[in-house]
Amino acid sequence: MLTYSVLPDHIKQVAEKYNHSNEKLDCLPSxxxxxxxxxxxxxxxxxxxxxxxxxxxxxxPFEQVRRAILIVKVYQTAGNTLxxxxxKWVKEPTARNYRKLEQRLTSIKRKINKFISxxxxxxxxxxxxASRKINxxxxxxxxxxxxxxxxxxxxxxxxxxxxxxQQEVRNYVVKMVRAAVRQNQVQLDTEVDRKELxxxxxxxxxxxxxxxxxxxxxxxxxxxxLNSSSPTAKDMYDLQEMVSKEKTIDEMENAxxxxxxxxxxxAK
Numbered sequence: 001m002l003t004y005s006v007l008p009d010h011i012k013q014v015a016e017k018y019n020h021s022n023e024k025l026d027c028l029p030s031x032x033x034x035x036x037x038x039x040x041x042x043x044x045x046x047x048x049x050x051x052x053x054x055x056x057x058x059x060x061p062f063e064q065v066r067r068a069i070l071i072v073k074v075y076q077t078a079g080n081t082l083x084x085x086x087x088k089w090v091k092e093p094t095a096r097n098y099r100k101l102e103q104r105l106t107s108i109k110r111k112i113n114k115f116i117s118x119x120x121x122x123x124x125x126x127x128x129x130a131s132r133k134i135n136x137x138x139x140x141x142x143x144x145x146x147x148x149x150x151x152x153x154x155x156x157x158x159x160x161x162x163x164x165x166q167q168e169v170r171n172y173v174v175k176m177v178r179a180a181v182r183q184n185q186v187q188l189d190t191e192v193d194r195k196e197l198x199x200x201x202x203x204x205x206x207x208x209x210x211x212x213x214x215x216x217x218x219x220x221x222x223x224x225x226l227n228s229s230s231p232t233a234k235d236m237y238d239l240q241e242m243v244s245k246e247k248t249i250d251e252m253e254n255a256x257x258x259x260x261x262x263x264x265x266x267a268k
Contacts, residue, residue: 001029001156007040010057015042018051018059018263028076030161031055034068038160041072049263061267066259070249073258075166078173079152086145086176094183095138097221102131104214108201111210120200123193130190137179144179148172166249174246187226194222 004012004027015025028041032052037060039052050072052065105128109121116124148169155161201215249255 002027002031002040002159003029004042007042011040011042011053014053014057014059015051019044021047023047028072028161030155030159032068032072033160033162034065034071039065039068044263047261049261051263059264062262062264063267065262065264067250069258069262070252070255071163071166073261074170074249074252075161078148078166078170081173082145082148082152082169082176086141086148086173089141089176089180090145095135095142097224098131098134098138101218101221102128102135104217105131108211108214108218111214112204112208115208116204117200120197123197123200126193127190127197130186133186134183137183140179141176144172144176148176184226188228191225191227194225198222 004015004025007015007027012025019025024045026043026045028043032039032041038055039060040055042051042053043049044051050069051059052068053059105124109116109124109128113121151165151169151172155165198219201211201218205212205215252258
């Protein structure tokens with residue numbers, strides 16, 4: 001993996017020539033191959049500018065790397081999202097809780113199936129099916145984080161990244177976020193069913209003591225499930241909009257902002 005300290009001396013000398021404000025320097029962990037040319041990408045902090053330097057120390061004009069900056073910025077953002085947000089999601093107890101919920105409610109269904117009302121049975125089945133969907137999407141989140149992280153690790157080890165890898169990493173992030181949005185939506189869709197089922201089981205538990213422990217677990221853990229008053233629920237529309245549109249890097253709304261961060265000089 002590349003760090004600024006291990007860059008070739010001639011590359012660091014070029015980077016320092018463009019360090020006009022005594023900024024802190026860092027670099028992309030891999031060289032970027034773009035249009036058959038390998039670039040070292042040096043980051044300047046706090047300006048957030050990037051300088052593209054060819055392996056021979058040449059500094060290409062701004063116009064030559066105008067699109068390359070989009071690849072770098074999207075790759076970095078996608079990687080950070082995958083590792084930080086995805087890493088957090090795979091450690092959350094979502095999968096464990098919903099697998100347990102599916103088991104508990106299936107146990108309740110088996111014990112009260114003969115006398116539960118048709119309406120109650122529908123609500124019970126809805127929540128069991130919701131749990132299965134959530135678990136399926138949690139498995140997908142695990143897969144996206146695992147495969148996406150493998151790609152980033154490989155790029156770091158080989159010290160080489162290209163647009164194809166950037167696209168793959170970004171695709172894993174999109175799949176991961178879409179899965180999380182589906183999980184949230186399913187929880188919101190069954191919010192009323194959960195409340196009504198909980199009330200129903202509370203009335204029936206004394207008639208069927210065998211469901212007591214399953215009922216108590218459900219009652220204790222239902223409060224951890226997403227509901228309409230949760231902060232995440234209030235952001236659902238924005239999240240759905242964000243992942244519903246498949247955009248290329250050239251179509252990104254903040255493309256001009258990213259391009260403005262190129263430190264390479266414009267051609268005269």
